[in-house]
Amino acid sequence: MKTHISSQDIPETKRKLLNAGIELMRMKGFNATSVAEICEAAGTTKGGFFHYFPSKEDLTKEAAFLFREEKMKSYEEAGFLSLPDPLDRVMSRLEFLKSSERLHNIYSCLIGTLAQELSTTHPDLREIFQGAFAKMTKDLELDLEAAKALYAPEAVFDPRSLASMFISMFQGAILIAKAADSNEVVVDNIESFITCLRSFFPEAAFRKVKTRRKPAIASGKPAIAAS
Amino acid sequence: MKTHISSQDIPETKRKLLNAGIELMRMKGFNATSVAEICEAAGTTKGGFFHYFPSKEDLTKEAAFLFREEKMKSYEEAGFLSLPDPLDRVMSRLEFLKSSERLHNIYSCLIGTLAQELSTTHPDLREIFQGAFAKMTKDLELDLEAAKALYAPEAVFDPRSLASMFISMFQGAILIAKAADSNEVVVDNIESFITCLRSFFPEAAFRKVKTRRKPAIASGKPAIAAS
DNA sequence: GTTTTCATACAGACCGGTCGGTATGTAGAA
DNA sequence: TTCTACATACCGACCGGTCTGTATGAAAAC
Structure with a gap:
């Protein structure tokens, strides 16, 4: 069981949800960002959301990992x-x-x-x-x-x-x-x-x-x- | 019209509400702290809350001022x-x-x-x-x-x-x-x-x-x- | 001095809306 | 036919805020 997958393996919809989550939560934080809002920004619905994430908290965890991963990638590229x-x-x-x-x-x-x-x-x-x-x-x-x-x-x-x-x-x-x-x-x-x-x-x-x-x-x- | 009153003038219930708000929001932030929760911690009810504050945001403003005032007072005392x-x-x-x-x-x-x-x-x-x-x-x-x-x-x-x-x-x-x-x-x-x-x-x-x-x-x- | 008035200081039921999460349905790929 | 990848309708809980009611005390009227 792997706890985290690398960026490449992420399907498009999931990726969009994560990106939307990152952007929204960066600005408004966890509680002020609703699942519906993330779905709308990602161009999907709650069905899609809860298909990929058991809960809002789980998306948050993966978003945090992805955010770090991308930061580190930008360092490498620099x-x-x-x-x-x-x-x-x-x-x-x-x-x-x-x-x-x-x-x-x-x-x-x-x-x-x-x-x-x-x-x-x-x-x-x-x-x-x-x-x-x-x-x-x-x-x-x-x-x-x-x-x-x-x-x-x-x-x-x-x-x-x-x-x-x-x-x-x-x-x-x-x-x-x-x-x-x-x-x-x-x-x-x-x-x-x-x-x-x-x-x-x-x-x-x-x-x-x-x-x-x-x-x-x-x-x-x-x-x-x-x- | 004064925008802010000094700590001494604050009635007890209001003060308790502010203190409860400060403590709870310090730990959990604004959105995760509910009005009902603040009321319970302050030993009062929503009636009391909205008697003193037009909204949750207003309590937050006053709490921020009070927090600063108390910090500065502790500096003076030091x-x-x-x-x-x-x-x-x-x-x-x-x-x-x-x-x-x-x-x-x-x-x-x-x-x-x-x-x-x-x-x-x-x-x-x-x-x-x-x-x-x-x-x-x-x-x-x-x-x-x-x-x-x-x-x-x-x-x-x-x-x-x-x-x-x-x-x-x-x-x-x-x-x-x-x-x-x-x-x-x-x-x-x-x-x-x-x-x-x-x-x-x-x-x-x-x-x-x-x-x-x-x-x-x-x-x-x-x-x-x-x- | 007593009564009436009236603002203050809450209590607590209640409301519309939103929340995270679920259940069910379905289109398409395999 | 079965599984994946979603869409959609829906649920109970909870949210901030409102409303009405009431206890209290001070001021005003008599």
């Missing part, structure tokens, strides 16, 4: 995950987040929205959200750790804590962007985080990263091994 | 707002937040919870949340600005951006604490922020603050004027 230099990976990730915030004008993360609303009432969903946040943190932590080892082994910051701080900041920034109806704060906060990073690493590290970036990818061979 | 040294105010504020997180085990901010759920669907509430976040940010910004002018005028950070980053981080940390069912992350993130602060200010500034703190209050006269 390319920074495979950069050879860890500090380069960190900086490129931040730049990617910044530019994708500037591009879109939907100020909401499905995971954050649902976590806020459902964590205390739906324990099994809560664990999914917890896992998602932990994964985000870990990804960044590993790069930060490697970057620290490489460029600033004596620095005072703890990679894990700093990564955790960034994820919190990012989620909080999206929340405040929602309230402000502008994602300016997200971009601004990422830049502040970069300022903090710069204060932890020697300036030379950033210069090296900047000049080496493109050639390092082109050559296909890291000048300095990661981690 | 005393750090009137400290003479701005860096001392900042550090004491952070320490206060840390210790109050350690004390309570409710991982939720009403404003953040409601902002997440209602910002896109309830424009007038959205503006209230926006204002609340702006106020929090401004409060911290002023202290940071004064502290920078006093101790690190050449530092690279922007007080406004750094304050904004902290508020985002704090709200995000609470969100993640909800998902993790533990406020460990909140305390940890505040400490990370302190580490960032320390990298912006000269170490001497913190030493001065620490040794001077108590005497400065006792004398009632700031050794160095704020702002």
